[in-house]
Amino acid sequence: MDWLGDNAWAVWLGLGFTLGVAELFSLDLILLMLAVGALAGMVAGLLSAPLVLQILVAAATSVAMLALVRPSVVKRLHSGPDLEMSHHKLVGQQGVAAKPISTLEPGIVRVSGEDWTARPYDEHLTIAEGEAVEVLQIRGATAYVHPVPRLES
Template sequence: MDWLGDNAWAVWLGLGFTLGVAELFSLDLILLMLAVGAFAGMVAGLLSAPLVVQILVAAAASVAMLALVRPSVVKRLHSGPDLEMSHHKLVGQQGVVLHEVSALEPGRIRVSGEDWTARPYDDLVTIAPGEAVEILQIRGATAYVHPVPRLES
């Protein structure tokens, strides 16, 4: 029993590796956090701390990892990039008016090689064919557009 007391760090090291390998099968990140606690207990054992202190250090490190680190890591792993899909990716893009766009009669625009029904974002504006427009909003299958100002030379 004297050898075990002098080499408790080796037990902590073995426990840490065992928990780390078991984490590869569970993928919950719980066993990994416990493994970090075991490695903290190993460090306490290497510093010749009493067994009670080693256990307390390992438990405190495990609880801290579970409470502070795991939630943010899980959140980061489970969230993906924000993908703009469907027609929402057209908002902010520019297009060209094909048929006059007014509040009274919807027109047609071409943006990214596709034709869209369009209405002016501002009901008081009429946009002539050939004008450049920016898509400000998509509602259903209608693009709400605003003319892009031109620099006069």
């Protein structure tokens, strides 16, 4: 029993390692937080703290990790970029008018390498060929665009 008292850090290390390996199978991040608590108990053991204090340090660290760290890590892992599908991904992108665009005569705009039928968003505008435009809306298969302001030098 003296060996266990003198080498409690080794037990904490083994417990932390075992919990870490078990986490690889569960992927819930609960066992990983408990493993961090066990490693905190190991540090307390290396500092020759009494066994009761080691247990309290391990428990407090585990609870703190579960309450404070795990929720934000899980949120980060489970969230990702919003998936924009279909034509909605074109809204906000810039392109070039491949043919003149007016309300009376729809033109063609090239956005992200694709050609789209286009009309001006402001029905009083006429957009010349080669002018930079921004897609403001998609209705059906028609892109409603507005010219991108240019800085004159």
